[in-house]
Amino acid sequence: MTDQTYTAGERRRSLGAVIASSFAVGLHFGILMPLVALVLERDGVGTAAIGLNAAMQPLAMLLLVPFIARIAGRLGTLASLYGGLAVTAGVILAMPLVPVLGVWFLLRFLAGVGMALPWLVGETWINTVAEETSRGRVVAFYTTAFYGGLVAGPLVLQATGTEGWMPFLAAAGSLVLAGLPIHLYRGLAPAMPARPRLGLRQAARIAPLVVAAALLAGFVEVGTYALLPLYALRSGLGQAEALATLPVFTLGAIVLQAPLGLFADRLDRRRLLMACALGSILCAAVLPGAIGVPLLLWPLLVLWGGLALGFYTVGLALLGQRFSPADLAVANALFILAFEAGNVLGPAVGGAAMDLWDPHGLLLALAAAAAVFLAFAAALPDSGQDWRVSRRKPPQP
Numbered sequence: 001m002t003d004q005t006y007t008a009g010e011r012r013r014s015l016g017a018v019i020a021s022s023f024a025v026g027l028h029f030g031i032l033m034p035l036v037a038l039v040l041e042r043d044g045v046g047t048a049a050i051g052l053n054a055a056m057q058p059l060a061m062l063l064l065v066p067f068i069a070r071i072a073g074r075l076g077t078l079a080s081l082y083g084g085l086a087v088t089a090g091v092i093l094a095m096p097l098v099p100v101l102g103v104w105f106l107l108r109f110l111a112g113v114g115m116a117l118p119w120l121v122g123e124t125w126i127n128t129v130a131e132e133t134s135r136g137r138v139v140a141f142y143t144t145a146f147y148g149g150l151v152a153g154p155l156v157l158q159a160t161g162t163e164g165w166m167p168f169l170a171a172a173g174s175l176v177l178a179g180l181p182i183h184l185y186r187g188l189a190p191a192m193p194a195r196p197r198l199g200l201r202q203a204a205r206i207a208p209l210v211v212a213a214a215l216l217a218g219f220v221e222v223g224t225y226a227l228l229p230l231y232a233l234r235s236g237l238g239q240a241e242a243l244a245t246l247p248v249f250t251l252g253a254i255v256l257q258a259p260l261g262l263f264a265d266r267l268d269r270r271r272l273l274m275a276c277a278l279g280s281i282l283c284a285a286v287l288p289g290a291i292g293v294p295l296l297l298w299p300l301l302v303l304w305g306g307l308a309l310g311f312y313t314v315g316l317a318l319l320g321q322r323f324s325p326a327d328l329a330v331a332n333a334l335f336i337l338a339f340e341a342g343n344v345l346g347p348a349v350g351g352a353a354m355d356l357w358d359p360h361g362l363l364l365a366l367a368a369a370a371a372v373f374l375a376f377a378a379a380l381p382d383s384g385q386d387w388r389v390s391r392r393k394p395p396q397p
Helices: 008-042 047-075 077-094 101-129 132-160 166-184 200-206 208-234 239-255 257-266 269-290 294-322 325-356 361-379 385-391
Strands: none
Touching (some): 008 132, 101 294, 101 325, 132 166, 132 239, 132 257, 269 294
């Protein structure tokens, strides 16, 4: 990424644009994910096929990640954002035109390809423009905006219904909405490096804790979203209460990012990640006893939701701290790769653990993942000098 100087006002407007865009992208996912599942179920498709269809988007991102930084560098910041949003919107509008399950697998895969570029560029943009003294808070606003959109999506879907064109128009329209603030402040977009200096392996060696944080974030987040209601149901909660566990968990993910971002700007981020891991272990340990105690259960889920998203927020802030602007695109690609790998592992490992120890195997798997992360983080050198390799100037030709 090339050096670029911003005034205080330009910095605020540039960050505001990408944060507003993040809300609209979250809105898109909040509409699309339940919409597709509900339409397929109405058409008689089995739950296994519905799950596999949903997995097409992260699969596409996993396959594209090794090349995504170079693709974004060749296209440039704005073309990557506009192009990715346009491809995804077109794919969404094609779905009601061709209501065939096999075609929808392909379309979901293409949607994943399309959204990979805006995801990479958006997070690279945030870390490039943010100042180190406020990086944690800026990243917290960014993740909070996305999750706010994710929560608002089902509300939009309730208004549009799941039949006809309207819900698909809403899902595609949210991507148009995501492009508006970007276009309005397009002159304040940071440039993407045409030729990244680092590869994924080099970035992983420079920042192993960042990779581990992203992996754990994906593992805990998706593992919980996929299986927490089932755990609650099997632990004795009624159906309404079991379904309420996810909105409460998400509420914590939204409201606790601002204080975590503040802590990330005032405390050592490595130790803050370790505190999040320890807190997650304690939440998993206490949850079985809290199931029958509403005054304990709901605050506990709020806290756990905040800690779960905290791995992503603090990890992304640490990424921006450790890498120079020229290397952020590759580092963010690695972050996305690790997060998506966690997305795949979380439900699979959590589900298998529940089969072995029903229902508490899920909590054991989530706590064990956090414990492994905690031990890994504690074993890393405290000085952090090895993290800053990429801040050195490249050798002169």
